[in-house]
Amino acid sequence: xxxxxxxxxxxxxxxxxxxxxxxxxxxxxxxxxxxxxxxxxxxxxxxxxxxxxxxxxxxxxxxxxxxxxxxxxxxxxxxxxxxxxxxxxxxxxxxxxxxxxxxxxxxxxxxxxxxxxxxxxxxxxxxxxxxxxxxxxxxxxxxxxxxxxxxxxxxxxxxxxxxxxxxxxxxxxxxxxxxxxxxxxxxxxxxxxxxxxxxxxxxxxxxxxxxxxxxxxxxxxxx
Numbered sequence: 001x002x003x004x005x006x007x008x009x010x011x012x013x014x015x016x017x018x019x020x021x022x023x024x025x026x027x028x029x030x031x032x033x034x035x036x037x038x039x040x041x042x043x044x045x046x047x048x049x050x051x052x053x054x055x056x057x058x059x060x061x062x063x064x065x066x067x068x069x070x071x072x073x074x075x076x077x078x079x080x081x082x083x084x085x086x087x088x089x090x091x092x093x094x095x096x097x098x099x100x101x102x103x104x105x106x107x108x109x110x111x112x113x114x115x116x117x118x119x120x121x122x123x124x125x126x127x128x129x130x131x132x133x134x135x136x137x138x139x140x141x142x143x144x145x146x147x148x149x150x151x152x153x154x155x156x157x158x159x160x161x162x163x164x165x166x167x168x169x170x171x172x173x174x175x176x177x178x179x180x181x182x183x184x185x186x187x188x189x190x191x192x193x194x195x196x197x198x199x200x201x202x203x204x205x206x207x208x209x210x211x212x213x214x215x216x217x218x219x220x221x222x223x
Contacts, residue, residue, distance in 0.1 A: 006071055010080065013063050014137070017084050017091075020056050021133040024091045024098070025126060027053065028200065031101030032122040035193065038105065046102035053095040060088045076214075083214035087136060090203040090210075094129065097196045097203075104189045113168060113190055116161045118197070124154050125200040132207035139215045147208035148221050151201050158198040165190055 027046050034043035064085040067073060073081060128147055135143035169187060209221035 009063075009067060010077065013060070013067065013081070013084055016060055016063065017088055018133060018137055020053075020060060020088060020091050021129065023056070024053065024095045025129055027095055028098040028101075028122070028129070029126060031098040031105070032119060032126075034105040035101055035108070036119055038108070040106050043102035043105035047099050047106075050095060050099045053092060057088055057092040061085065064088075079214045079217060083136070083210040086210045087207050090206045094200050094203050097200050100196050101193065104193055108186055108189055113165050113187075115168065116164050116190070116194075118161075118190075118193060121154070121157055121161065121194065121197045124150070124157065125197050125204065128154070128201055128204040129207075132204040132211065135208055136211040136214070139211070141212055141215050141218075144208040144212040144215070144221065148205050151205045154201040155198060158194050158201075161194050162191060165194075 027049055030042055031046045033039065034046060064081050067081050068078070071077075128150055131143055131150075132147045134140060135147065165187065205221065209219075209223075212218050212221050
């Protein structure tokens, strides 16, 4: 393969990974909106769209594999391709978590803990995802560290939210025997929503860590 064509394929790979991230961010935002508005149609759209994300992942995996197998890249190019492969894996998993939000939105009867701002947690994860992908696109090492540091704040916010749910559950009023099973299912889904948003944050840190490795051959944030 001529050098110019090879470089064009590297550029295409970066653009395709960024396009995948935009699609995943859109699905995550849709899942959050479905939760907030109890929009079952929107929630189902997120669920049904997961196959498209999986197919996109497989196509990009093939691009990465072909570049490594056919071009035998070294140094910076190899780190870029390897980082891209790891990043699309994290993006696919974020999409899976967005699908979970769609499923929770369909199953939930109501917002049992209005004092917990799920949308705020979701907005934090969306910002972290955008920043981690910008770090990858612009090769911004400082942004990689910023995403990693922000994850500590998200973890703290999620812990507070979970503690609030448990406290309000303990302090709550009487619930009839005929309501307890449905109520506890809603509580479980609420806690799973918080956990899944925390996991989205973890995946954005993984993306930032791989971007830093790509930029500087620095594995400091990889764990």
